[in-house]
Amino acid sequence: MESFVSDVTGICHELLGFLRANVLAKSVECDENTRLSSIGVDSLALVEILLFIERRFKISVPDSHLTRKNLETIQALAHCVNQLLLNKKCGDVHSE
Amino acid sequence: MTTVSVKTDLLRLPLTGGDYFVFALDHHLRCAGFQGNICRLVLRLDGRLNVESLQNALHRCASLDTLANLCVKRRLPFALPYWFDKDRKSPLTITEHRTTLARNDAFDPCELSAAQPLDPRKSPAVAFDMVQYADEKTDLILTWHHTLMDARGAEALLMQIANPDANIALFDRDSCPCDYLPQNVHLNALPKKVQKIVFARKSLVFIEQVHRHPLATLTGSNRKQCPNEHSYIPISFSEEETIAIDARSERLDARFYTSLFILSAVVRAFHIIRCHRGDNADAYVVPVPLDVRKRGAFGPIVSNHVTFLFYRIEPDDAANMETLVAVLKQQMVSQLRLNYHQAFSTAMSMFRHLPLGLYAEILRRPSRGAMASFFFSHTGENLNNAEEFLSVPIADLWHLAPVPVPPGAAVISGRFRKRLWLVLSSAVGYLTDAEQQLFKNTVRAELLGERQK
Numbered sequence: 001m002e003s004f005v006s007d008v009t010g011i012c013h014e015l016l017g018f019l020r021a022n023v024l025a026k027s028v029e030c031d032e033n034t035r036l037s038s039i040g041v042d043s044l045a046l047v048e049i050l051l052f053i054e055r056r057f058k059i060s061v062p063d064s065h066l067t068r069k070n071l072e073t074i075q076a077l078a079h080c081v082n083q084l085l086l087n088k089k090c091g092d093v094h095s096e
Numbered sequence: 097m098t099t100v101s102v103k104t105d106l107l108r109l110p111l112t113g114g115d116y117f118v119f120a121l122d123h124h125l126r127c128a129g130f131q132g133n134i135c136r137l138v139l140r141l142d143g144r145l146n147v148e149s150l151q152n153a154l155h156r157c158a159s160l161d162t163l164a165n166l167c168v169k170r171r172l173p174f175a176l177p178y179w180f181d182k183d184r185k186s187p188l189t190i191t192e193h194r195t196t197l198a199r200n201d202a203f204d205p206c207e208l209s210a211a212q213p214l215d216p217r218k219s220p221a222v223a224f225d226m227v228q229y230a231d232e233k234t235d236l237i238l239t240w241h242h243t244l245m246d247a248r249g250a251e252a253l254l255m256q257i258a259n260p261d262a263n264i265a266l267f268d269r270d271s272c273p274c275d276y277l278p279q280n281v282h283l284n285a286l287p288k289k290v291q292k293i294v295f296a297r298k299s300l301v302f303i304e305q306v307h308r309h310p311l312a313t314l315t316g317s318n319r320k321q322c323p324n325e326h327s328y329i330p331i332s333f334s335e336e337e338t339i340a341i342d343a344r345s346e347r348l349d350a351r352f353y354t355s356l357f358i359l360s361a362v363v364r365a366f367h368i369i370r371c372h373r374g375d376n377a378d379a380y381v382v383p384v385p386l387d388v389r390k391r392g393a394f395g396p397i398v399s400n401h402v403t404f405l406f407y408r409i410e411p412d413d414a415a416n417m418e419t420l421v422a423v424l425k426q427q428m429v430s431q432l433r434l435n436y437h438q439a440f441s442t443a444m445s446m447f448r449h450l451p452l453g454l455y456a457e458i459l460r461r462p463s464r465g466a467m468a469s470f471f472f473s474h475t476g477e478n479l480n481n482a483e484e485f486l487s488v489p490i491a492d493l494w495h496l497a498p499v500p501v502p503p504g505a506a507v508i509s510g511r512f513r514k515r516l517w518l519v520l521s522s523a524v525g526y527l528t529d530a531e532q533q534l535f536k537n538t539v540r541a542e543l544l545g546e547r548q549k
Contacts, residue, residue: 023390023391024390024391024392025389025390025391025392025393026270026390027392027393028390028391028392028393030392039391039392040391040392040393041391041392042391042476042477043352043353043354043355044386044387045391046352047352047353047428047429047432048432051429051432051433054433063349066351066352071352
C-alpha cells in the first residue's frame with residue numbers, strides 16, 4: 001500500500017509540473033486537489049495532458065477511463081494513471 | 097510576465113504568425129471584392145444602453161487609446177511587420193442606429209458592414225455600433241479587424257471596458273508562444289533556425305496532403321456574380337437543449353471533444369445540402385483554429401494567439417455522426433501527437449517575412465484557390481459567462497465571421513451562460529433560403545439526436 005501511495009504522489013508531481021509549464025498561465029495557482037475545470041483546463045488542454053501521460057508513462061488512457069470523476073482533479077487523474085500502470089505491470093508479469 | 101503596456105515599449109512589437117495569417121486572409125477577401133477580414137461580436141442586451149454610458153466607459157478604459165492608435169507597418173521588404181503606435185489620438189467611432197421595430201430573433205447587420213471599411217494599415221481598427229430597438233432593447237456590436245485581435249481578445253476588451261480595474265494585459269507574448277522547436281533528438285545538433293525550418297516544413301507537407309484537389313465547397317466550379325456581402329443565420333439552443341447535446345456527445349464518446357462534436361454536425365449539414373444538389377463526390381477540408389493562450393487567465397487583448405488543425409473528411413465518412421466523430425477524433429489526436437499544430441505555428445511565424453500577396457497565393461495553392469470547404473471555429477465559453485454589460489443584462493452573445501468566396505461559408509460557435517450557439521455566415525447568393533433552413537434544421541437535429549421531419 002505504501003508504494004501505491006508514493007507512486008500516486010510522484011505521478012501527481014509530474015502531472016502538475018507539465019500543467020504549470022505547458023498549460024496554465026503563470027498567475028494561476030493550483031495543486032493536486034484543484035478542480036481542473038475551475039482553472040480553465042478545457043477539452044484541448046485535457047487532450048494535451050493525456051498525450052503527455054502517453055509519452056511519459058508509455059500507457060494510453062482508454063475512453064472508458066475518461067470519466068468525469070477521473071478528470072476532476074490531478075489527484076484523481078494520477079490515481080487513474082497509477083491503476084493503469086499497475087494493470088500494465090500485472091499484464092507484463094502474466095505474459096512472462 | 098512581460099506585459100507591454102507603455103507606449104514606448106509598444107513601438108515595433110512584431111505581429112504574431114497568427115496575425116499575419118489572418119492579414120493574408122484579408123488580402124484574399126479584398127481580392128474577392130469583400131471588405132476584408134473584419135469580425136464582429138454582437139451583445140444582445142435586454143435593456144437600453146445609452147451612447148453616453150458607453151462613451152464614459154470607453155474614456156475610463158486607458159488601454160483603448162493605445163488600441164485605437166495601433167497600425168501595421170513594415171520598414172523594409174521582407175522585414176517583420178510590426179505594430180506601430182501612431183501616438184496621435186484617433187477618433188473611435190460609436191454609431192447609433194435607431195429603428196422603429198421591436199427586436200426579434202432575426203439579425204441582419206449587412207448594412208453596418210458597408211459603413212466600416214477598417215484597415216489595420218490605418219488606425220483605428222476597432223469600431224462600435226449600437227442598434228436601439230423600439231422595445232427598449234439594444235444590440236451592441238464590436239467590429240474589429242481580425243489582424244488586431246482574435247475572438248478571445250475581443251471578449252477580453254469588452255471585459256476591460258466593463259470593468260476598468262480588471263487590468264487585462266494588452267500584450268503578453270510570454271503567455272502565447274508561437275515559435276516552437278521540434279522535439280526530435282536527431283535534429284538537436286543543427287542550428288535552431290534550421291531546426292525550425294525542418295519543423296515548419298513538416299506541417300506544410302501535411303497541409304499539401306490534406307488540401308489535395310479536389311475538395312468540396314458550396315460555390316462549386318460556378319462562381320456567380322453576387323453582391324459581396326454576408327448573410328448570418330444564428331442558431332441558438334436553450335439550457336435544457338444544451339444539456340441534451342452534452343448527453344448525446346457523451347454517448348458518442350465526444351464529451352472531451354466539444355468542438356469536434358459541433359463540427360461533425362456542421363459537416364453533416366453541408367454534406368446533406370451538397371447531396372440535395374446532387375454533388376457529393378469530393379472531400380471536405382476544414383482548418384480549425386486552436387487557442388494557444390495559457391489557460392486560467394483572461395487576455396491578452398491584442399494579437400491572434402492561434403494555430404490550426406486541419407481535417408479532411410471523405411464523403412463516405414460524412415454519412416453519420418458516429419463515424420464523423422470517430423474520424424475527427426482520430427485526426428485531432430494524431431495531429432496533436434505529431435505536434436503538427438506547433439509545426440504550423442512555427443511556419444506561420446516564418447511566413448511573416450513574405451509580402452501579403454505572395455503569402456495569400458501560397459495559402460491558396462494546395463487547394464487551387466478554394467482554401468477550405470468552409471471555415472469553422474469554436475470559441476468555447478464566452479465572456480466569462482458575464483450576466484451584465486455596463487449594468488444592462490446580456491441576453492445573448494454571437495460572434496460573426498467574414499468569409500471569402502471560395503469557400504463561401506463559415507460557422508462559428510460558442511457557449512454563453514450554459515447555452516450553445518452557432519452562427520452560419522455565408523456569402524450572399526451561394527446558399528438559397530431553403531438551403532439555409534436545411535442547414536439550420538440538420539445542425540439542430542444532429543446535435544440533439546432528433547430524427548429530421
